[in-house]
Amino acid sequence: MFLLLSVMVAAAAALYYVKWRMSRQHMYELAEKLPGERGLPLIGNAMRFALSPNKILHTLYDMSFQDDFQDLAKIWLGHRLMVILVNPKDIELILSSNVHLRKSPEYRYFEPWFGNGLLISYGDTWKTHRKMIAPTFHLNVLKRFMDEFNKNSKRVIDRMNTEEGKPFDCHDYMSEIMVETLLETVMGVKQAAQGRNCLTYALSVMDVCDIMHARQTKIWLRPDSLFKWTYMAKEFDKHLGIIMNLTNKVFMKKKDDYSQNRVTTLPVKEEKEEKKVEKKIIVEDAKNNDKFSYGQSAGLKDDLDVDDNEIGEKKRLPFLEAMIERAHNGDGLTDQEIKNQVNTIMFEGHDTTAAGSSFFLCVMGARPDIQEKVLEEIDSIFGDSDREVTFQDTLELKYLERCIMETLRLFPPVPAISRELEHDLQLASRPDLVIPTGCSVIVGTFKLHRRPDIYPNPEVFNPDHFLPENAASRHYYSFIPFSAGPRSCVGRKYAMLKLKILLANIMRQFKVKPGKPMEEWRLQADIILKRTDGFDVALERRKHVKA
Numbered sequence: 234m235f236l237l238l239s240v241m242v243a244a245a246a247a248l249y250y251v252k253w254r255m256s257r258q259h260m261y262e263l264a265e266k267l268p269g270e271r272g273l274p275l276i277g278n279a280m281r282f283a284l285s286p287n288k289i290l291h292t293l294y295d296m297s298f299q300d301d302f303q304d305l306a307k308i309w310l311g312h313r314l315m316v317i318l319v320n321p322k323d324i325e326l327i328l329s330s331n332v333h334l335r336k337s338p339e340y341r342y343f344e345p346w347f348g349n350g351l352l353i354s355y356g357d358t359w360k361t362h363r364k365m366i367a368p369t370f371h372l373n374v375l376k377r378f379m380d381e382f383n384k385n386s387k388r389v390i391d392r393m394n395t396e397e398g399k400p401f402d403c404h405d406y407m408s409e410i411m412v413e414t415l416l417e418t419v420m421g422v423k424q425a426a427q428g429r430n431c432l433t434y435a436l437s438v439m440d441v442c443d444i445m446h447a448r449q450t451k452i453w454l455r456p457d458s459l460f461k462w463t464y465m466a467k468e469f470d471k472h473l474g475i476i477m478n479l480t481n482k483v484f485m486k487k488k489d490d491y492s493q494n495r496v497t498t499l500p501v502k503e504e505k506e507e508k509k510v511e512k513k514i515i516v517e518d519a520k521n522n523d524k525f526s527y528g529q530s531a532g533l534k535d536d537l538d539v540d541d542n543e544i545g546e547k548k549r550l551p552f553l554e555a556m557i558e559r560a561h562n563g564d565g566l567t568d569q570e571i572k573n574q575v576n577t578i579m580f581e582g583h584d585t586t587a588a589g590s591s592f593f594l595c596v597m598g599a600r601p602d603i604q605e606k607v608l609e610e611i612d613s614i615f616g617d618s619d620r621e622v623t624f625q626d627t628l629e630l631k632y633l634e635r636c637i638m639e640t641l642r643l644f645p646p647v648p649a650i651s652r653e654l655e656h657d658l659q660l661a662s663r664p665d666l667v668i669p670t671g672c673s674v675i676v677g678t679f680k681l682h683r684r685p686d687i688y689p690n691p692e693v694f695n696p697d698h699f700l701p702e703n704a705a706s707r708h709y710y711s712f713i714p715f716s717a718g719p720r721s722c723v724g725r726k727y728a729m730l731k732l733k734i735l736l737a738n739i740m741r742q743f744k745v746k747p748g749k750p751m752e753e754w755r756l757q758a759d760i761i762l763k764r765t766d767g768f769d770v771a772l773e774r775r776k777h778v779k780a
């Protein structure tokens with residue numbers, strides 16, 4: 234009886250497997266033609282990822298130099314087909330599309346944290362929320378944050394003073410200040426930014442990301458039914474609790490302020506100079522001749538580039554206040570939905586800029602020749618004055634800007650992004666190849682940014698890559714640290730403005746002593762790019778020069 238039952242179960246399983254394989258026949262046929270390894274039955278290439286995060290990045294990067302990986306490569310993670318794209322023409326097909334907007338299933342590990350937040354939502358929900366959120370990151374709103382950006386720079390400079398002269402890891406300092414700045418600007422909540430809560434929050438975010446990244450790359454951690462028994466699951470819940478605790482507090486505080494009618498929005502500066510600068514920016518935008526201040530290739534436009542006139546006075550509220558007001562006015566936003574967006578923006582807004590600024594400071598140590606030029610530009614603008622960095626200054630800090638862009642090229646904080654294909658996609662670089670519906674397409678930003686045919690000597694830090702004449706000859710989608718197209722980063726302008734002000738202020742006070750050369754850095758594949766060997770820098774106080 235038992236034998237008969239076993240035979241019947243095995244036959245049913247075999248039948249199910251055959252049917253399942255047949256339903257995927259189309260995928261297998263198209264996948265067969267794609268370059269890349271076939272992988273083993275059932276597990277595919279999963280063993281390639283049974284490594285530590287820094288080894289994964291280096292293995293994948295080494296793989297990308299194989300002859301058959303010019304523009305794309307397939308990988309099988311168990312039964313899941315993933316296709317890595319690194320040709321800007323193919324990447325454009327994905328990122329500029331209004332069809333391929335669905336994030337791949339690998340993003341589902343964010344769900345307990347972000348719910349239907351902007352980064353992972355889809356369809357009408359994403360569209361409606363994007364329309365509500367994008368205007369809250371318009372330049373006119375960001376200009377209100379100038380004082381906060383300056384004050385927060387001073388705060389972190391004071392903290393780093395205690396480390397003067399000796400090597401220390403600057404990443405924790407950058408993370409903490411990025412969280413505080415977000416709370417005080419985008420969230421409009423001041424008190425919550427005091428104390429050491431922000432660093433605890435940032436450290437928990439890093440732990441949660443490590444766990445999610447492990448689940449993305451290790452197939453045995455993917456099923457919830459297995460994962461829940463692991464030690465990692467307990468750690469995940471613990472750290473998620475710490476994260477949610479801060480964001481809940483922020484939301485409740487702001488809601489309370491709103492219901493008590495307390496005005497917390499930062500005032501708009503109405504000085505003449507500011508008006509003039511604003512006009513200048515818009516004219517520049519309109520002429521379409523200098524997009525670099527915002528981390529995007531010239532000629533690429535998205536919903537953050539709308540003309541000033543299209544943003545009515547009424548819509549000019551910072552993010553959280555705008556969301557609460559909409560909910561109050563019956564715009565169909567629930568408390569939970571707002572909290573999901575707060576969680577999304579708190580994460581996207583701090584970990585990325587913390588990595589970007591930490592990489593920048595390490596670059597200054599690794600390349601004293603570049604640092605000299607940064608300091609020269611800064612001194613020519615500020616001399617020995619201790620005045621605040623103005624909006625106009627951020628336009629004039631051209632060399633600093635190119636260095637930030639070059640940092641984002643070589644060390645893109647988001648090293649890869651991924652979409653689930655809704656339709657077969659014929660490639661532009663190889664029209665003989667079609668990527669099948671249902672697979673995950675990975676946009677390999679890290680490798681794209683290091684293609685020798687796009688960036689000569691790609692491993693060498695060279696800010697001149699972003700001189701207008703050099704950038705003009707490149708494909709628009711060759712530089713995409715903030716992604717591009719309809720799902721591009723809504724915080725792009727915020728990030729560039731904040732980075733310029735923070736880094737200019739730090740470099741006015743400190744010089745980074747010569748440090749480890751870039752070739753020796755150990756990079757870590759993670760949701761946000763990191764260094765496994767730490768972001769060590771040694772700072773030296775600068776003697777100020779007269780302008």
Ligand code: HEM
Pocket residue numbers: 351352353363419577578581582583585586589645646647649650651713714715716719720721722723724725727728
């Ligand atoms: C150097 C800093 C930053 C970098 C490199 C960066 C990069 C990116 C990238 C690559 C994406 C697309 C992710 C994907 O498709 O998986 C993205 C999306 C997003 N980013 Fe950023 N980001 C930065 C800063 C910020 C800031 C400061 C904020 C907000 C304050 C922010 C908010 C968002 C949001 C909400 C999305 C989702 C947009 C959507 O799907 O419609 N980011 N970012």
